Amino acid sequence: MNVLTRMWKREWPLHLMLLPGIxxxxxxxxxxxxxxIMAFQKYIPNKGMFGSPLIGLKNFQLMIDYPDIGRIFFNTVYIAVMKIIAxxxxxITIAILLNELRKEWIKRTFQTLVYLPHFLSWVLLSGILVDVLSPSSGIFNxxxxxxxxxxxxxxxSNDWFPYVMVVSDVWKEFGFGTIVYLAALTGINPSLYEAAEIDGAGRIKQTxxxxxxGMMPIIVLMFTLNIGNVLNAGFEQIFNLYSxxxxxxxxxxxxxxYRMGVQQAQFGFATAVGLLKSIVSFIFISLSYILAYRAANYRIF
Known part of the structure; x- marks a missing residue:
């Protein structure tokens, strides 16, 4: 008990700092x-969650019978997988190129510029993209x-829209990922480059x-952790740009x-779809952590 008391006296400020987040x-x-519970109900707003009648798995049956549900799941996985790969x-490519720069001020300036979009919301960026990609007045066209x-x-255009989502998402987020991989590059022993140079390896072969x-452990770790996002194609981005x-x-x-639940008030049906997505995402996240532990020796606890 004395040990626990001393630990509490020493660490209680840290626990207090965690309290707002918790x-x-x-x-x-x-x-x-x-x-x-709404996924198993015929939800009636004026009766609330605990007064609406239970209907079992009918909402899930409606979801299975919905004609476009397969296409919706395919779109989600297709866009999400492309985002994960790109x-x-x-x-990785930008981090390697930045690492080759010898002038530190150029390196830091470019790193800051590519990192800035990460702090901008999709509401703001969607307005920029609408103007830039406009078929009549957009600078790109x-x-x-x-x-x-x-x-x-x-x-x-149905042919172009998914790829615009991938490219714009990469543009917004690759600066943050670059920092992670630059940190991994600092852990590579410089003597390995010296040995490779002595053996006659140029910059490309050294790469x-x-x-x-040298970067492979963090690459494997980041990629496997991203598997958990295979059903998260980016609601805020697509919601602000699609039509x-x-x-x-x-x-x-x-x-x-969102459309089924908020716009069309089919609360039980929308909850059933969201619950199924959460269950599948939980399975993928668990799988990604297992793979991260086996491939990169990464563990949460």
Missing amino acids: LLVLIFCYVPMAGI GTIVP QLLGLIGIKPIFFLG FHVTLP PPVYERADIIDTFV
Whole structure:
């Protein structure tokens, strides 16, 4: 007991600092989980969650029978997987290129510039993208016109929309990922580069035989942890940029749940879809942590 008392006296300020975060998680993450019951109800707003009649698994049956549910799940996985792959390759490439810069001020300036979009909300960035990609007045289409290419309606075309989402997401987030991989580069022993240079290896061979193998543990770790996001294609981004003409390729689980639950007031049906997504995401997240532990010896506890 004396040991525990001394530990508490020494560490209670740290626990106090954690209290606001714990309260936020409880209020916004755990308390709302009571709403899961709506997935098994014919929810009636004036009767509330605990007064609406139970209907068992009918909402899940409606979800299975919904004609577009397969396409919605495919869109979600398709966009999310492309974001994971591109969001892994681009930061690694930029980190390696930045590491090759010898002038420190150029390196720090570029690193700051690519990191800035990470702090901007999708509400702001979506307005910028709408202006830049406008088929009539957007600077991108004006540049295409100079080389004889007809204007492309990037945000209104089912063929282009998913790729615009991937490219814009990478543009926003690759600066943050670059910092992670730059930190991994600092852990590589400089003597390995000296030995490779003595053996006659140029910068490109050093990259493939020293740099990338040295980064591989953090690359494997980040990639496996991202597996848990395979059903998170980016609600805020797509919600601010999509429109009915591109629902065929742009509609994902989160936007579908929003439309069914908030706009069409099918609360039980929307909750059932969201609950299924949460269950599948939990399985993927658990799998990603198992893979991260086996591949990179990463563990939470």
